[in-house]
């Protein structure tokens with residue numbers, strides 16, 4: 095059985111957070127689809143409000159705290175990333191952007207990513223397409239076609255069992271499909287890892 099890891103980044107500030115709720119449902123849909131394909135899935139939640147101060151300190155000093163390093167490594171080393179933000183002023187919130195600003199460059203290259211957002215009005219659902227998708231395209235991630243937006247009405251009555259549930263299921267299946275096409279992740283690259291043997295180093299041989 096293949097082992098897969100999903101990093102689930104949630105930038106909601108409320109407690110409880112509708113953003114976290116959407117992130118958890120996207121993760122569950124992806125896990126169920128991967129399990130159906132025979133994979134064992136580990137979900138790694140990354141709740142950004144817990145790292146908010148550390149993210150700002152990292153921006154100012156260039157160094158992450160141990161807890162933030164672990165969160166960044168969880169994202170960099172996962173088979174896929176689910177990234178969900180509340181919409182603030184018609185875009186991702188500052189915490190969401192700042193976290194991806196301090197993520198190691200190249201960490202998301204060719205990484206399957208599912209994007210989602212919550213907001214006070216469905217009129218801002220296209221922020222997923224004009225703000226989140228371009229940012230992840232810049233980071234050279236592979237963003238699945240279905241992006242999931244949840245407005246307040248989606249959580250009540252029909253919505254939660256109807257249209258929203260369907261979008262979540264479709265997005266999860268698309269992410270699982272991308273994961274399934276790739277070999278299992280081996281974790282974040284170690285910047286201090288040896289790229290040659292000691293014998294070659296002592297002999298002055300160039301590994302290239």
Ligand SMILES: Cc1cc2nc3c(=O)[nH]c(=O)nc-3n(C[C@H](O)[C@H](O)[C@H](O)COP(=O)(O)O)c2cc1C
Nearest residue numbers: 106107108111112113181182183184212213214215
């Ligand atoms: C400063 C601020 C700006 C916001 N701007 C928008 C906005 O432009 N469009 C929108 O749909 N919702 C906006 N909202 C509402 C939040 O996106 C919404 O309440 C969100 O679902 C909260 O997520 P949470 O429950 O995870 O904290 C704003 C909220 C705040 C606090």
